[in-house]
Amino acid sequence: MSRDVLKYRHASAGALILAIAMVFASACDTPSEQASPTTAPTSALPAPLFPNWPAVANDFRFHWSAAPGIDLNSGPAVPLRAYLESTRLAAFAGGDPSVVYPGFMRSTPENQGPVANAGELFQLEYIRPQTRAEYEANGWTYVERQVYGYQPTHVLSLIPQGDGYRATVCVGAYSVYRTADDDPQKFFSTAADEQTGQLTYGDRDEIQVWRVELTENDPRVANAPAPPTAQQLGPMPAPVDDVFGRWFITGAGTALWGPSGQGEHIDTPEVRQQCEDAMPDDAAARTAMATGFHDGPPPHGEPVPGWPAETQ
Incomplete structure (x- = not known):
């Protein structure tokens, strides 16, 4: 299998990946449900191995876990998983709008863009x-490379709020690998700088803290399919159908939350410590995986909990 991956070439690969994560890079702001054929990039990657799963992630898997009392396989955790997986996959694919899961566009509003005026919301x-x-307008170019390894993703909390829920999610970036431009046999973590193999922002490179809010009662949702009735777990890395139902993402971010001038930090010391404690790899193992250059990526294993193999 080809070891090519998609990667942005920048002075600091680690800083770039963090920047992508900070803005949830992974989809597009095309309002239609289907990606425009003029915006989807031409790819030299091998064919995708699974439905709704991009070739860039053939050798990569998501590994989810959750705090006690949170059911990952039904209810609001299902669209939460689909949203975050879609955003990460599109980031890996360099802003390719075609790799998000079915229903993603219907279930998200258009981007507000950078906060410029008082009262605008950071989470939009x-x-x-x-x-x-x-990305290209910001001076970044890309080279097709696959991603490898796995991403530990832990739902720290999923709390009822108003007519929906607020989720705090810990994303382990340390075990997501790429290959170097100058040597396809040299692997490094997306948390590290490609030139030095070192972390730029320390533990914030290794683990990202995300907040997502969602509701089933947003009037912007139209013509939504019925939500899945079966438990959403299985052998597939991606859902074979639309699993969003009437759920709508009303806010998402990793830095500041709230209106301009009154934003609160999402990534507090307390939450960060909880995220570090929730990772399956201890601090020493995370740092060893996130730094330096390696002969191969971590084994990706099976998707956890994965998605059903058939429409349900």
Whole structure:
């Protein structure tokens, strides 16, 4: 299998990946449900191995866990999983809008863009991630490379709020790998700088803290399919159908939350410590995986909990 992966070339790969994560880069702001054929990039990657799963992630899997009392396989955790997986996959694919899961566009509002005026909400800046064209406008170019390894993703809390829920999610970036531009046999973590193999922002490179809010009662949702009735777990890395139902993402971010001038930090010391404690790998193992150059990526294993193999 080809070891090519998609990666942005920048002075600091670690800083770039963090920047992508900070804006939830992974989709596009095309309002239609289907990606425009003029915006989808031409790919030299091998064919995808699974439905709704991009070739860039053939050798990568999501591993989810949750705090006691949170059911990952039904209710609001299902659209939460689908939203976060979609955003990450599109980031890996460099802003390719075609790799998000079915229903993603219907279930998200258009991006507000960078906060510029008092009262604008930080959580709406890039609720749909930036496009490839936007990355290129910022001076980034890309090289097709696959991603490897696994991403530990822990739902720290999923709390009823108003007519919906607020989720705090810990994302382990340390075990997501790419290959170097100058040597396809040299692997490094997306948390590290490609030139030095070192972390730029320390533990914030290794683990990202995300907040997502969602509701089933947003009037912007139209023509939504019935939600899945079966438990959403199985052998597939991606859902074979639309699992969003009437759920709508009303806010998402990793830095500041709330209106301009009154924003609160999502990534507090207390939450960060809880996220570190929730990772399956201890601090020493995370740092060893996140730094330096390696002969191969971590084994990706099976998707956890995965998605059903058939429409349900």
